[in-house]
Amino acid sequence: MNQESRLKSILEKGIFAVTAECGPPRGADPDAVLKKAGMLREKADSVNVTDNQTAIVRMSSLAACAILKQAGVDPVLQMVVRDRNRIALQSDILGASSLGIRNVLCLSGDHQSFGNQPKALGVFDLDSMQFLQAVRAMRDSGLILGGEALTKPPRLFIGAAANPFADPMDFRVTRLAKKISAGAEFIQTQCIYNMDRFRKWLQLARNRGLTERVYILGGVTPLKSAAMARYMKDRVAGMDVPQTIIKRMEGVPKERQREEGIRICVETIAELRELAGVKGVHVMAIEWEEAVGEILDRAGLLPRPSLD
Amino acid sequence: MPAKYMIHAGQTPDRFETVTKSGIIAWEEGCLKCAVCVKKRCVYRVYEKRGLDALQMVDSVDNQCMNCLRCVQGCPKELIHKSVSPEYKALGDEYWSAEIISKIWYQARTGKIPVSGAGYPGPFSGAGFDSMWTDMSEIVRPTRDGIHGREYISTAVDLGGTPRHLSFGIEGALEVPTPKVIDMPLPVLLRVPSVGRITPNLISGWAVAARRLGIFLALGNEHINAAPGTCLSSLMPVVEEESLKCSAYPGTKIMELIMREDTHRVAEMLKTIKEPEFISVRIPVSRGVDDRALALAKAGLSIIHLEGTDDGRFLDDPTKSIKDGIRSTHLRLVEAGLRDAVTLLASGGMAMAEHVPKSLICGADAVFVDIPILVALECRLCGRCGEGLPCPVKMDKAEPVWVARRVVNLMAAWHSQLLEVMGAMGIRDARRLRGEAGRAMFFEELDRSTFANLGKTEEGCELE
Amino acid sequence: MITAEQKPIEEIRHMIMPYKKILLLGCGSCVAECAAGGEKETAMLASALRMAAKMNREDTLIQEKNLDRQCVRDFIVQLDGIIHLYDAVLSLGCGAGVQAVAEIFPEVPVIPALNTEFLGQTKDQGLWLENCLGCGDCVLYYFGGVCPLARCSKQLMNGPCGGSRDGRCEVDPETPCAWQLIIENLTRTGGLERLESVFPPKDWSRKQGRGPRKIVREDQQR
Amino acid sequence: MTLKWRPVIAFFYCQNIPEGGWEERLAIEKKHKGAVRLFPIPCSGRIDGVHLLRALEEFADGAIVATCPPGGCLNFEGNLWARKRAETSRKLIKSIGLEGERILIVEGTAGKSLDLMGLAEGFLQKISLIGPSPVLYPKDMPPGTGVGFSLKGESVHDYC
Amino acid sequence: MNRERGFVFPEVIKTPSRFRNPIGKYRLNRSKGCISCGKCLETCTRDVHAMVKGKALVRNHYLCVGYDCENPCHQVCPVKALSLRRNPDFETMGDYRWSPDLLVSAWHMAEFGRPPExxxxxxxxxxxxGFDKLRILFSNKLKDRVDCNSNGLEPDLAVELNRREDNAHRIRIEVPFYGGGMSYGSVSINTMLSRVKAAKALGTFCCTGEGGYPDELKPYDEHVITQVATGLFGVREETIQRVKIVEFKYAQGAKPGLGGHLLGDKVTPGVARMREAVVGYPLFSPFPFHSVYSVEDHKKHVDWIKAVNPRALVSVKVSTPTDVDMVAVGSYYAGAHIIHLDGSYGGTGAAPDIAKKNIAMPIEYAVPKVHRFLTEEGVRDKITVVASGGIRTPHDVVKIIALGADAVCTGTADLVALECIRCHNCESGRGCARGIATTDPELMDLVGLEWGAQRIINMFMAWRSEMIRILKKLSISSLKDLVGNTACISHIDYS
Known part of the structure; x- marks a missing residue:
């Protein structure tokens, strides 16, 4: 079993990295995970496993990561602070490392009110920033919160998310800087549709030298339809879908909208590759993992280089 | 001098939340719940006595309020406002005004004189009794230690006629018959009002009150049996001419005859009556009342009752007041030299204590009080009973004892007020008050004589 | 102040069902300020409960009384000699009041009629807003006078999250994003640099987890 | 005693509406002997939810509030608050299973007179259709034998 | 202005209400729709609106002149958020005599020192x-007449009080009014001091009433009239010697012939000490002076004062019976300098309603009667006639002087300047809820001394300016020329 993070290795080698996303099933069926693994293996360098995304109960991210790992995929364990207090979070970090999981993405998580457990207590004992810091300290200093030493520190490549499209704009880069100083080694961004704003954000990050301190992976999501574009614009928090994109999707007949979505996605990836400071792409094909291969192929990112 | 006349009054509470002028509109919405709320600062602790009477839908806050407006002026959110209560506005009518009604309630409740601070708030003058003022004496007054002092101001009057003079024989024996008079300690008689649903309880209470006051209650045939037997001597049955003969009430001292026709025939008829000893003859106050009264006096009748309308006017001329009827009758009798041969009683619109001395000054010997003895029982003069509607103060549930106490209280207050007026005038005997028009001031005369010769306006002049 | 809202009447009816004589106890303090348990609300609830009882032919006596404060013994003892005439007390006090009354009169069940909500501010007439968590360790200084724990949906101490949009919170667009306010305030009044470093995890032991918290002021004690 | 049920309504109205005079009041009382209990109020803003509830609790099958037209209140917003309070009370009675229609609030229309008699009759009719108030005539109890509606030891129907 | 002595009248200093929400005739409502654009603030010239922390609000309802406004804010409001109404609270105030308009006008004068515009x-x-049907008449002839005030001097409002020209003080009051008697006990010490302080500033006097002469008044001795009434409460030789004017009170207009009665509740320790009485027990002033049953007795009374204080002016306060003219003449012959007629509509701390309404005549009838009779007797020039009992406005003053008085006494008006609202409950509970006619220490403090004095000064300065305006308009240069000048007034029923 590979003991290193493939994602880390790719990024360190200066190769334009590719990550994809895998949502665990709403059931206890490991095959569903394996099926998605099959679709993404060889396509992406690493695969993120979401942690009860949009606050809907699914197979635990940690378990799904373990399955992926067994299937030969390099998983990125997403962990949200919504559902676990600092004790559970730290213990899961240790567990993940022990299972050979080598990437962790520290997140706040979608608010519980959006999902199917709106009556749940949101824990938010730590926030994502504090969590990053805690994981970094566990790994680098072998200390947990409060300063006690671990018998063996975890081995993890530590990531965080960033949303260049949320407000207040000016503070977004500050927050990126904070995440970096808290311990983030790679950043996966929110889906990019508004390239102008993304460039602006990137420029600010570059100005502060942040792009030199962290690997930024631009997030993309292929649109399935004009309706989805509109939905994402209006209903999904933190999402910025410009009118031009919606127009473009609406401009083609319904049956060809998927194709158009993929085309936009491919174009976006092409643009991202040209940007200084973007070190990779994170493809979040929501419940459409089969499209990932096509997108990456058309974007010229396949096949993935071998590290051996 | 008889034993001093005292009326023992005592607090007798209302049965219902009383209607007062005040209406408070207080909004809770937006209330800041200030640490020291203006409601807590209320000097009269009005807001502490809060309580909704679900039957009347009256909040006790309203009728306890004394209108200082401090809460209105102090609330930081200006959430409290005042308004005149609609129930108060609806009380009574133009003559029996809300003001009069609520003052009667107060007196019936407490037995006390209405007293207030600041000057008189009412209009300059008015119709009827309101167009006269009583006099005062600047330096002379009868008693040395106040009107309630040890020296006695007598409010007693006599019912019955007295001879113009007495004559004595050589031995000093009286040559004329001893005058037959009833001594009444107060120049007031009660009588059953013409309005309201009169129940046996009310009659019973009123009769008791009359007895305790030493005065009479005039009442119709139909009510006699409702009065307790012990009060018989305080009753004054009122009968129609035709039923006169068959309606002698043993034990009564006085009865009243409603006169319909020919004076002489009635006079003859009355001569046949032995019991009761005193008979009052009631005639309406209308045009020519003075002539009719004179005719009765000449025919030898000794008690004449002048009856005006319930709002104190002539029956046939609403522009004329009962006060004018009394005055002209009195003067006519004086002219004829017969004034002392008769007792003049007056009724109609006696609503306030001041109407008693004012009637006396105009020439009456005593007055009948009717509607106020009903209002004393919280009656609102709403007239609902007349329409077959339920009484808002459940008059039928009034207990006789309570009724009596309320009426005694009212009369106690009126008595005290009579003393005030007499005291101010320096008059010590109510009998002396009768016809003392020179000790009164009449608006029409005064106003004209004072103001008729001021500057005259002309075209183009300016008034300010 | 402490805010509260009346419970649904069905729930109240269910709770008082076993009792025949019930005293409704209003509170003139915080819950009166937020129009949940003051004199007026008590009168309304009492009337409604009496009606409900009559409708259902329940032979229930419901009477009302108001205390200035239900969380202080000196006010509660005013019930002495009264409370025993009842089978139960339905309290329109906050949770603190309910328990205080129950503690002083343990023989009578005390039932809450309100849901105690939060510590907050009267934002506008008829609008109350939570703005304090009562965490026992005030951090307002660091956050420009806006509490991220009480006012950020995710209690972020290093926010804002990616859902902040046009100054609004992703969870409820009616709610202003606390972090937007924090950043604005600190921009205005200086101190934005405080946000450059990562704010360490909160010490929640001051808030909960050790049983009821208490404050001891020896200088106030006798 | 006849057991036939006659609806009784409590009618609150602002004294400032032009039709709120004594004559109108007496006319309604005369026509509906006891069935319409009229409560003129200094301003509809004086109306409290408690007034409506207590009326329903004590004697009325329905309670109606008539206010001046929007913008016509002498106290500016009295009618606004009256409406809100009536609505709150309606919610409350609905929550105990009483028909919400037993509380009605009617606002005047600017420039149009408010026919109190008509309103009273309309509401009486509406209440007749809804039926006796289960508060005053609890289940299984024929109208006229209610026990729940006495105050200070006297039956309210003595008055009505 | 006093031409000889150069008397300087006090300054008017704006002195607003003690209460948070002063009551005016109108109310403005600002609905929720207000956008705080500030247009109303720009439009209003009367400081009705204010902007507080970016939110526009109506701060001073009472300054709004309502439908008389020349540029109504509610019409310029771009979102129609403002609406104007008569204030319903205003309608509930006052009575026939002191209409809400008069109350609020008096408050306005007391705040600003000028009549409401x-x-x-x-x-x-x-x-x-009476006054309410009398009008000041400016005849057409005045239009042609040369303005006798064209020399630039203001009409002279001063009144000489000693017209007997005996060896008593020559006293001139700079305004034709002084403060009527209100006893310590019926009003608070703060109210008393406010009145007397104002009297000093205005160059006039103020009477103690019959409740004694509190030490606090000492600094104002020169402006105090002390009263000798039947109860002789607090009357000592020393108090009579302290003052320049002594007033005998025979009767009071509100309760003529009845004497006085201070309820036990109002007999606080301070009052009891002053009156040499027992705390909590009611006090009666009997009626009449039992040593006075004739004019001769009366003269002895006056002589007694003159013996104690030879230079004192003696004023005799009587009410208005039918024979008031005889009483006045009797007083003159008894040696009085001032005959003070207190009409039946005068104020009181507490009196039976029956007395206030019915006994004795209104001052409007009494003054001409007395004026005429004294003139006929040929002694009108030898005595000063002071009228009181229902004088509410500068117009009332002008009218009563034109009917034959030389000057007036005020009482209720002073209290209204202190924000008396005429609720008539001076005697109930803890006394005046507004802290004016009370001895309750807590309520008393509601009226500040400086505040009270300035309010009264302001109101009377407004009266003064109004009277000067009227006299100028009447082309009268000295108030003396108005006395008994009935051509200057007209009664609307007989005009």
Missing amino acids: KGLEYRTGNSGG
Whole structure:
């Protein structure tokens, strides 16, 4: 079993990295995970496993990561602070490392009110920033919160998310800087549709030298339809879908909208590759993992280089 | 001098939340719940006595309020406002005004004189009794230690006629018959009002009150049996001419005859009556009342009752007041030299204590009080009973004892007020008050004589 | 102040069902300020409960009384000699009041009629807003006078999250994003640099987890 | 005693509406002997939810509030608050299973007179259709034998 | 202005209400729709609106002149958020004599020192008779006459009080009014001091009433009239020697022939000490002076004062019976300098309603009667006639002087300047809820001394300026020329 993070290795080698996303099933069926693994293996360098995304109960991210790992995929364990207090979070970090999981993405998580457990207590004992810091300290200093030493520190490549499209704009880069100083080694961004704003954000990050301190992976999501574009614009928090994109999707007949979505996605990836400071792409094909291969192929990112 | 006349009054509470002028509109919405709320600062602790009477839908806050407006002026959110209560506005009518009604309630409740601070708030003058003022004496007054002092101001009057003079024989024996008079300690008689649903309880209470006051209650045939037997001597049955003969009430001292026709025939008829000893003859106050009264006096009748309308006017001329009827009758009798041969009683619109001395000054010997003895029982003069509607103060549930106490209280207050007026005038005997028009001031005369010769306006002049 | 809202009447009816004589106890303090348990609300609830009882032919006596404060013994003892005439007390006090009354009169069940909500501010007439968590360790200084724990949906101490949009919170667009306010305030009044470093995890032991918290002021004690 | 049920309504109205005079009041009382209990109020803003509830609790099958037209209140917003309070009370009675229609609030229309008699009759009719108030005539109890509606030891129907 | 002595009248200093929400005739409502654009603030010239922390609000309803406004804010409001109404609270205040308009006008004068310019009727009440039907008449002839005040001097309002020209003080009051008697006990010490302080500033006097002469008044001795009434409460030789004017009170207009009665509740320790009485027990002033049953007795009375204080002016306060003219003449012959007629509509701390309403005649009838009789007797020039009992406005003053008085006494008006609202409950509970006619220490403090004095000064300065305006308009240069000048007034029923 590979003991290193493939994602880390790719990024360190200066190769334009590719990550994809895998949502665990709403059931206890490991095959569903394996099926998605099959679709993404060889396509992406690493695969993120979401942690009860949009606050809907699914197979635990940690378990799904373990399955992926067994299937030969390099998983990125997403962990949200919504559902676990600092004790559970730290213990899961240790567990993940022990299972050979080598990437962790520290997140706040979608608010519980959006999902199917709106009556749940949101824990938010730590926030994502504090969590990053805690994981970094566990790994680098072998200390947990409060300063006690671990018998063996975890081995993890530590990531965080960033949303260049949320407000207040000016503070977004500050927050990126904070995440970096808290311990983030790679950043996966929110889906990019508004390239102008993304460039602006990137420029600010570059100005502060942040792009030199962290690997930024631009997030993309292929649109399935004009309706989805509109939905994402209006209903999904933190999402910025410009009118031009919606127009473009609406401009083609319904049956060809998927194709158009993929085309936009491919174009976006092409643009991202040209940007200084973007070190990779994170493809979040929501419940459409089969499209990932096509997108990456058309974007010229396949096949993935071998590290051996 | 008889034993001093005292009326023992005592607090007798209302049965219902009383209607007062005040209406408070207080909004809770937006209330800041200030640490020291203006409601807590209320000097009269009005807001502490809060309580909704679900039957009347009256909040006790309203009728306890004394209108200082401090809460209105102090609330930081200006959430409290005042308004005149609609129930108060609806009380009574133009003559029996809300003001009069609520003052009667107060007196019936407490037995006390209405007293207030600041000057008189009412209009300059008015119709009827309101167009006269009583006099005062600047330096002379009868008693040395106040009107309630040890020296006695007598409010007693006599019912019955007295001879113009007495004559004595050589031995000093009286040559004329001893005058037959009833001594009444107060120049007031009660009588059953013409309005309201009169129940046996009310009659019973009123009769008791009359007895305790030493005065009479005039009442119709139909009510006699409702009065307790012990009060018989305080009753004054009122009968129609035709039923006169068959309606002698043993034990009564006085009865009243409603006169319909020919004076002489009635006079003859009355001569046949032995019991009761005193008979009052009631005639309406209308045009020519003075002539009719004179005719009765000449025919030898000794008690004449002048009856005006319930709002104190002539029956046939609403522009004329009962006060004018009394005055002209009195003067006519004086002219004829017969004034002392008769007792003049007056009724109609006696609503306030001041109407008693004012009637006396105009020439009456005593007055009948009717509607106020009903209002004393919280009656609102709403007239609902007349329409077959339920009484808002459940008059039928009034207990006789309570009724009596309320009426005694009212009369106690009126008595005290009579003393005030007499005291101010320096008059010590109510009998002396009768016809003392020179000790009164009449608006029409005064106003004209004072103001008729001021500057005259002309075209183009300016008034300010 | 402490805010509260009346419970649904069905729930109240269910709770008082076993009792025949019930005293409704209003509170003139915080819950009166937020129009949940003051004199007026008590009168309304009492009337409604009496009606409900009559409708259902329940032979229930419901009477009302108001205390200035239900969380202080000196006010509660005013019930002495009264409370025993009842089978139960339905309290329109906050949770603190309910328990205080129950503690002083343990023989009578005390039932809450309100849901105690939060510590907050009267934002506008008829609008109350939570703005304090009562965490026992005030951090307002660091956050420009806006509490991220009480006012950020995710209690972020290093926010804002990616859902902040046009100054609004992703969870409820009616709610202003606390972090937007924090950043604005600190921009205005200086101190934005405080946000450059990562704010360490909160010490929640001051808030909960050790049983009821208490404050001891020896200088106030006798 | 006849057991036939006659609806009784409590009618609150602002004294400032032009039709709120004594004559109108007496006319309604005369026509509906006891069935319409009229409560003129200094301003509809004086109306409290408690007034409506207590009326329903004590004697009325329905309670109606008539206010001046929007913008016509002498106290500016009295009618606004009256409406809100009536609505709150309606919610409350609905929550105990009483028909919400037993509380009605009617606002005047600017420039149009408010026919109190008509309103009273309309509401009486509406209440007749809804039926006796289960508060005053609890289940299984024929109208006229209610026990729940006495105050200070006297039956309210003595008055009505 | 006093031409000889150069008397300087006090300054008017704006002195607003003690209460948070002063009551005016109108109310403005700002609905939720207000966008705080500030247009109303720009439009209003009367400081009705204010902007507080970016939110526009109506701060001073009471300054709004309502429908008389020349540029109404509610019409310029771009979102129609403002609406104007008569204030319903205003309608519940006052009575026939002191209409709400008069009350609010008096408050306005007490705050600003000038009559209200718009929106309020400040000249007459609604009693439907007497002053309220009398009008000052400016005849056409005045239009042709050369203005006798063209020399630039203001008409002279001063009144000489000693007209007997005996060896008593020559006293001139700079304004034709002084403060009527209100006893310590019926009003608070703060109220008393406010009145007397104002009297000093205005160059006039103020009477102690019959409740004694509190030490606090000592600094104002020169401006105090002390009263000798039947109860002789607090009357000592020393108090009579302290003052320049001594007033005998025979009767009071509100309760003529009845004497006085201070309820036990109002007999606080301070009052009891002053009156040499027992705390909590009611006090009666009997009626009449039992040593006075004739004019001769009366003369002895006056002589007694002259013996104690030879230079004192003696004023005799009587009410208005039918023979008031005889009483006045009797007083003159007894040696009085001032005959003070207190009409039946005067104020009181507490009196039976029956007395206030019915006994004795209104001052409007008494003054001409007395004036005529004294003139006929040939002694009108030898005695000063002071009228009181229902003088509410500068117009009332002008009218009563034109009917034959030389000057007036005020009482209720002073209290209204202190924000008396005429609720008539001076005697109930803890006394005046507004802290004016009370001895309750807590309520008393509601009226500050400086505040009270300035309010009274302001109001009377407004009266003064109004009277000067009227005299100028009447082309009268000295108030003396107005006395008994009945051509200057007209009664609307007989005009």
